[in-house]
Amino acid sequence: MSSSTPLSLRHNLDRLLRAASLGCALTAAVVLLLILVFLTQASWPLLQQPASLLGTTWQPSSGQFGLQAMLGASLLSSVLALLLAVPAGLLVSIWLIFYAPAPVARVYGAMLGLMASIPSVIYGLWGLVVLVPLIGAWVPPGASLLAAGIVLALMILPLLMVQADVTLRESARRHMPAALSLGVSPWSAIRRVLLPAAWPRLWPAILLQLGRALGETMAVLMVAGNVVQWPGSPFAPVRTLTANIALEMSYATGPHLDALYLSGWLLLVLALLLMALARIYGSRT
Amino acid sequence: MISRNFIVLACTTLLLSACAPQDKQTITLSGSSTIAPLMVEIGKRFETQHPDVRVDVQAGGTSRGIQDARSGLAAIGMVSRSLNADERELTPYTIAQDGIAMIVHASNPLAGISSEQVVALYTGKLNDWADLGGAAGQVVKVHKAEGRSTLELFLKHFKLGNPAVHPDLVIGDNQQGIKTVAGNPQAIGYVSIGTAEYEVKLGAPIKLLALDGQPASTAALLAGKYPLSRDLNLVVKGEPDANTRALLAFAQSSEVADLVEQHAFIPAP
Numbered sequence: 001m002s003s004s005t006p007l008s009l010r011h012n013l014d015r016l017l018r019a020a021s022l023g024c025a026l027t028a029a030v031v032l033l034l035i036l037v038f039l040t041q042a043s044w045p046l047l048q049q050p051a052s053l054l055g056t057t058w059q060p061s062s063g064q065f066g067l068q069a070m071l072g073a074s075l076l077s078s079v080l081a082l083l084l085a086v087p088a089g090l091l092v093s094i095w096l097i098f099y100a101p102a103p104v105a106r107v108y109g110a111m112l113g114l115m116a117s118i119p120s121v122i123y124g125l126w127g128l129v130v131l132v133p134l135i136g137a138w139v140p141p142g143a144s145l146l147a148a149g150i151v152l153a154l155m156i157l158p159l160l161m162v163q164a165d166v167t168l169r170e171s172a173r174r175h176m177p178a179a180l181s182l183g184v185s186p187w188s189a190i191r192r193v194l195l196p197a198a199w200p201r202l203w204p205a206i207l208l209q210l211g212r213a214l215g216e217t218m219a220v221l222m223v224a225g226n227v228v229q230w231p232g233s234p235f236a237p238v239r240t241l242t243a244n245i246a247l248e249m250s251y252a253t254g255p256h257l258d259a260l261y262l263s264g265w266l267l268l269v270l271a272l273l274l275m276a277l278a279r280i281y282g283s284r285t
Numbered sequence: 286m287i288s289r290n291f292i293v294l295a296c297t298t299l300l301l302s303a304c305a306p307q308d309k310q311t312i313t314l315s316g317s318s319t320i321a322p323l324m325v326e327i328g329k330r331f332e333t334q335h336p337d338v339r340v341d342v343q344a345g346g347t348s349r350g351i352q353d354a355r356s357g358l359a360a361i362g363m364v365s366r367s368l369n370a371d372e373r374e375l376t377p378y379t380i381a382q383d384g385i386a387m388i389v390h391a392s393n394p395l396a397g398i399s400s401e402q403v404v405a406l407y408t409g410k411l412n413d414w415a416d417l418g419g420a421a422g423q424v425v426k427v428h429k430a431e432g433r434s435t436l437e438l439f440l441k442h443f444k445l446g447n448p449a450v451h452p453d454l455v456i457g458d459n460q461q462g463i464k465t466v467a468g469n470p471q472a473i474g475y476v477s478i479g480t481a482e483y484e485v486k487l488g489a490p491i492k493l494l495a496l497d498g499q500p501a502s503t504a505a506l507l508a509g510k511y512p513l514s515r516d517l518n519l520v521v522k523g524e525p526d527a528n529t530r531a532l533l534a535f536a537q538s539s540e541v542a543d544l545v546e547q548h549a550f551i552p553a554p
Contacts, residue, residue, distance in 0.1 A: 057448075059447060059448050060431050060432075061431065061447060062447075128464065128465075128468065129464075129468055132468065132469075133468050133469060136425070136469055136471070140422070140423045140425050140453070140469075140471050141425040141454055141469070141471070141472070142425075143453075143454050221457070222461075225454045226430065226455035226456065227452055227453065227454065227455050228455075237454060237455075239455065246457075247430040247431075247455070248430055248432055250318070250344065250345045250349070250432075251345070251346035251348065251349065251430075251431065251432025252432060253349065253352055256432075
C-alpha cells in the first residue's frame, strides 16, 4: 500500500482483514466443535455403558461392541510405523544434510516432495500386490500388523523427513560451527549436540505423523487383514478403528451405527490429545 | 438414530429444493450394493422413456434397503436375498438371480469342495491344503465383513454362526475378495458367481470351485442346480404409485435383460 493512501482508509483495510481472518478462524473452530458435539451425541447411548465397549468381542449382529482389540490394533500399527520410520527418516535426513553431494541432495529433496504428495491409497495398493504376497510367502496369511506398519511407515516417512530436514538444518546452522571448532568429529557433533538440540522440535513433528498414521484408513484396510483380534505376533491380521468404520459404516443401523460413531469419537479425541501434546512440546522451545 | 434421520431429512430437503423448478417425480431406491450398479443402469434407461421421472439410487446394504422401504425413506428397497418371515409386510419383485462361488487361486490343484469341507475350514478344524487333497500349505481363509448379504447367505447356507468363523482375512466387497485370492496361492474365499466369471474372462488368476459336485457357473445357476444361490429383489411397502409400478415392471421386463447379463446376473424368469 502506498503511503499516499489516507490513514483512515488504511485503518479500515486493517479492520477488514482482521474481521475476515477472525471469521475464518472461528468457522474452522466451530466446524471442529460441531463434529465433536455430533459424534458425542451420536455415541451417547453407548458411552453410558463403558464396560461393554472395553470388551474384545466385536459381533454387531449379537450386540457386542467391544472396541478394545481395534483400539489396540490402531495404536500398535501406528507405533510400529513410527519405530520403522523415525530412525530411518532421521538417518536419511542427516545423510542428506552432511554427507550427500549437493546435486544428489537436491534431486533427493525434490523426490521427497513428490513422495509426500502420493495419495495413501497408492501405498495401500502397492502393499496389497507386492508386500502382502512377500510376507505371505514367508509367514501366511501375509496381510498383517507388520504389513500395516510398513505401509504406514512408508506413508509418513516423506513428510517426516521434510520436517526433520528443516529442523536439523536450522540446528546445524546454529550449533555446528561452534561444535566443530571445538575439534569434535562431525558424527559426535551430530549425535551429542545437533540431535539433542533439535529434539524438542522433532518431537511435535513425530506426534503429528503419529496422528496421520492413526487416522489412515484405505491403505491400512487393504493390507491389515481386518480380523478383529489382539495380534499374537506381528504376522497376525488386525483391524484398526478406521478400517472398521470404512468396512461397516454403509451397512450399519441402530446400535451398530452408534458403535461406529463412537469409534470415530474415540479417534477424534485421540487426535486432539496428540495435537495438544505436540503443542505443549512445541511451545517449550 | 434421530441425528441420522435429521441428516437424511436435511439432505432430502436440499435435493428436493434443487429439483423443484423441473417439477419431476423422484423415485428413490436404497439398499444392496450388489443390485445398486444394475439399478443405476436400469434407472437411466427408464428415465429416457419417462422424462418426467428421476430415479435416484443409493447403495447401503440390504439391511438399509429393508429399513428404508419400511420407514418410507425410499420408495423401493433393494434386497439381495429372499425376504425373512418378519418382513412379510414388504412385497418382493425378483429382478435377477445370483449365486456365490467358492474361489481359489488358479494354481490350486483343487477342482471342487464339499459343504463339510467348507464348514471345517471356516471353523478352523481343517487348516492345511493337504487335508483337502492339495499341496501342503496353510489355508488362508477370506471372509466378508459384517452386514453384507453375501456373508448372510454364506452363513445361512452352511448353518454357521459368525462368532464360530475364524477367518485369516476379512474383506469388504467382491472386487477386494477377488484381488486378495488372485494375489495369494494359499487363499480361499467366496464371491458373487457373476463377478467371479467376469473377472476370469478378464484374466484374473482365480478358479471357481465346484460345490458338492455342482460346477459354479451362471449356466448351472440358470439350470437351478447350483445350491448356493439367491434372488435379487426390489421390495415395496403397501401399494406403490403409478410411476413406481411402471419402474418395477420395467426392471422385471425383457427390455433390461441385456443390462442384467452385462452385470453377470441371470435375468428373472
